[in-house]
Amino acid sequence: MGSGIESLVKRFGCKYRYRALPLLSxxxxxxxxxxxxxxxxxxxxxxxxxxxxxxxxxxxxxxxxxxxxxxxxxxxxxxxxSSSVYAIIDSEPREVAAYSDEWGFCRLRYLGLGIPTTLEINGIHMHRIEGIDPYRGAELKIRSLGRARGRVLDTCMGLGYTAIKALERGASSVVTVEVNPLVIEIARVNPWSRALESPRITTLRGDVAKLIYEMPSSYFDAAIHDPPRISIAGELYSQEFYRELYRVLKPGARLFHYTGEPGRHGGPSYLKGVRNRLERAGFVAIRWVGRALGFVAAKPRA
Ligand SMILES: C[S@@+](CC[C@H](N)C(=O)[O-])C[C@H]1O[C@@H](n2cnc3c(N)ncnc32)[C@H](O)[C@@H]1O
Incomplete structure (x- = not known):
């Protein structure tokens, strides 16, 4: 691991440990x-x-x-x-959910037996769930990168599905960042997040819009940027942030940027704005991938 990353891990690293609790729907x-x-x-x-x-x-x-x-x-x-998950803790059922003034209301949302759960933050689900399950959605995002190999940056951990699927698709290591401590606690009891225990996944607890400035240049072989919608996390769609994403990628590396359905997560000019800012940041070969609902872009080879 590069020295810039080691210093981040010392200050912001939070080892994911799965908490096996009996869960009931x-x-x-x-x-x-x-x-x-x-x-x-x-x-x-x-x-x-x-x-x-x-x-x-x-x-x-x-x-x-x-x-x-x-x-x-x-x-x-x-x-x-019926859409909640209950953990049995000290013989009592507790909804897998948490609230704080700072982070809002977060809960694990049940989608059916055997179907990977989704995460809801203030009523908004953080994965595609219509006609697709959240694991499959994560797979499509990772596949858009072609072969995920080497070191991968996953900007927004959530339940960790994109990080987990990146490892499954051949990444040698993944650095994943989550700003919301309630989300990390919820992921700890989610059976579908358990593979985050892998020693090849490093979890940083913090704001990626800030931490990215401390990440080394030309370090990652690929990046997955799966942010909340633009109305909630505008800074993760900014020109400055895209410049940093570009900087931390190696020449020739690819970015997948989830944007959601055109017209649904922002006005008609929303996707055009994302594309323009990616281009201005230096990305080339910017391509819309309909099945994954996002852009793939590349940092030019040196
Ligand atoms: C769409 S979800 C990510 C889903 C995730 N990739 C997965 O596969 O489960 C967005 C996540 O980003 C987190 N987030 C929002 N702003 C952030 C920031 N500035 N830095 C890091 N994480 C952030 C949210 O708390 C939420 O958990």
Whole structure:
């Protein structure tokens, strides 16, 4: 790792550690609440990533050494929101959500058993979810870069799906940045974020619009820029930020910049503005990739 990055890791590095908690959706809670005493069923306590045998024993449902009180299960079955995820902590169900005045309301949103969750910040979901699941959306973004190899910068971690898919597609390491501490806590309990534990992924907690100035020049082989919409994070669409993205990339490296559907995340001139600023920053071969809803651009070879 380059010295500029090491210094950032010392000051802003936050090791991702997965927190394995039993997770319930309303659907799963209803299935378990209907179990007769002594009966067993195969179900999931990680939203469908894996399945386990769960047995009702009196006022508990047990899976191996784990036991969940029926009271907790029934509370989710009766009063839970179908789009929420509930973690059982100290025998109580708690919605996987957090609020602070500074960071707003963040929650993990359930999309169905076996479907990777999305993240909602102040009611806005951070992944494409219509006709596509969030993992597939992340795959399309990474594929737009061609082969992801070498060091990849992932500007906006969120649930880490783009970082994880970059590793899967051949990146040797990924540096990913997240400004919102509530998002990092939520990602820690999300089963689909677990691969962020990889020692090849470095997580920095901070504002990428500031941290990028401390990143070394010509360092990354590729960058994925997957910011919130422009009305929320204008600085991540600015000429200054694009110049920095250009600077930290190696000659010949590619950028994927998610923008969302034309006309949906900004006015009609929004995409034109993004393209113009990328061009002024020095990027070439700027191309709209419809299936990934973003631009691919390259830093010219020296
Ligand atoms: C669209 S989501 C990213 C989704 C992510 N790539 C994934 O695959 O899960 C945008 C994320 O960027 C974060 N964010 C917003 N402004 C930021 C900034 N200035 N620096 C770093 N992260 C930021 C938000 O908190 C949010 O989690």
């Amino acid at each position: 309303v659907d799963t809670a209803r299935e378990l609440a209907a179990l007769e005493d002594g009966a067993c069923t195969e179900s999931s306590l990680d939203l469908g990533m894996s399945r386990v045998e769960l047995c009702r024993r009196g006022s508990y449902v047990e899976a191996g050494s784990l036991s969940i009180p029926m009271d907790a299960i029934e509370a989710v079955a009766r009063g839970g929101k």
